[in-house]
Amino acid sequence: MTPPEALAPSTSCVVTGRPHAPGSPVNPPLVLTSTFVHGGEHTYARETSPAFTPFEEAVGVLEGGRALVFASGMAAAAAVLALVPHGGVVVAPRSAYMGVLTLLREAAETGRITLREVDLTDVTAVESALPGAELLWVESPGNPLMEVADLPRLLAAARAVGVRSVVDNTFPTPILARPLEWGADVVLHSATKYLSGHSDVVLGVLVTPEDEGGRGAYDSLFHHRHLHGAVPGPMEVWLALRGLRTLAVRVDRAGANAATLAARLAEHPAIERVRYPGSGAMLAVDVRGGATAAEHVCAATTLWTHSTSLGGVESQLERRRRYPSEPDLVPEGLVRLSVGIEDVEDLWRDLARALDAVLSAPTPDRP
Structure with a gap:
């Protein structure tokens, strides 16, 4: 087989972590056991399990690390x-x-850590906050x-002063960004979202470079x-x-839909601001009213699912300040x-109907 490092990400999604020996199943089997017969590679499933290996191998290849x-994205964040x-x-x-913010702020309140909150879009502010930091x-x-x-600039700045860095890559996925290549020490995913992609799993994953040098985190995270x-x-x-097998095609289709919708939303009179990163x-949108x-x-939507979470094959929306x-910093009207x-025209019709309806509905700003 072609070495994984020579494969396109869309191919790696499909082939990595599959058995290839003659007579083996095409898909890795589901291994349901908590313990193993003494003398082999595995001992107890709280430590290692062949149930984990194919997925870890596939994500590692996609991100370029281990x-x-x-058990969840938050379990990974806590690690x-x-x-x-x-x-x-x-x-x-x-x-x-x-x-994550709640996790960090509660840790700061108890004295577990000292927290310096910054605007990540202000490189100078981040650079000023880094001296003496651990993470x-x-x-x-x-x-x-x-x-x-x-x-790239933020990670280089952290590395220059010996600060370990973690990048949450849940939104871009390794199809659009590979932070380890820019110098990140740890990449985090809520695999509940795009990696699994079907809103039926709660899972997290961390990835570290293959060659960590003296900054290694893998063993500590494993422990x-x-x-x-x-x-x-x-x-x-x-x-x-x-x-994960369909990650590349899902990211491609959903991303194309998002670009179309972002352009149309920017023209709708019910929308005050469109927040779209370009890929x-x-x-997110700020709704007038x-x-x-x-x-x-x-x-008011019937096709879009009004629910929390993200990254599934189905389109979802929610007002975030409900929490x-x-x-x-999050506006009250941000959705x-x-x-x-789904078909982008179906998505737009459903969303446009809901936006049109709100234009005529009374609100505190429109009696």
């Missing part, structure tokens, strides 16, 4: 935070996924404001997963690998859209 699968010594400084975005946490595009950070029991079930990993399938109007839009823990793979 992957570790976790990264465990790399920081007690009282260590973490530089993190002031607006990011609210679960730089990067998310680009940001969730849900869709800010785009200059990842954390084993000791804290942050391992997934084999069925979830098997489903995620099945979903990928995620965008604030929270009430935004909720009306979400409730108390969402940062105050986040995860664009799926």
Whole structure:
């Protein structure tokens, strides 16, 4: 077989992690066991399991490193935070996924870490915050404001002063970005989202460089997963690998849909602002009329699913400030859209109808 490093990402999604011996099944079997007969490669499934290997191999090849699968994206995030010594400084975005921000802010409140929140789009501000830090946490595009950070510059700045970096690559996926190539020390995915792609799995994954030099995190992350029991079930990993096979075609189709919708939304009178990073399938809009109007839009769609999460084949939308823990920087009328793979004209008709309806509905700003 052609070496994985010579393959296009779309091909790696399909072929990596498959058995190739004569007579073997085309798909890796689902291994349902918690323990193994003594004397072999595996001992106990909280440590390692053949159920994890094909998925970890496939994600590792796509990102260009070594992957570790976790029970959820937040379990993976907690493992990264465990790399920081007690009282260590973490530089993190002031607006990011609210679960991660809550994790970091609660750790800061208890004195577990010292948190420096910055605007990731301001390279100078990030560079000023890095001296003395242990970890730089990067998310680009940001969730849900869709800010785009200059990842190569930020990661180079962190490396120059000896600060370990983690990049949440959930939104772009390795189809659109490979942060390890820009100098990241750890890449994080909520595999619940695009990697699995079907809204039926809760899973996380971390990837570190193959050659980590003196900055190695893999062994520490592996130890954390084993000791804290942050391992997934084999069925979830098997489903995620099945979903990963179509990652490239899903990203391509959903991204094309998103670009079309972003252009049309920018022309709609019910929309105050479109937040679209220029690629990928995620965008957000500020609806005129604030929270009430935004909720009306979400409730009025019939094809778009009004639900949280993202990255599935189905299109989803929600008003993010409905959650108390969402940062105050997020406007009350912001609606986040995860664009799926449906026909774009069907998606637009459904969304346009909801937007048209809100134009005539009374709101606090439009009596």
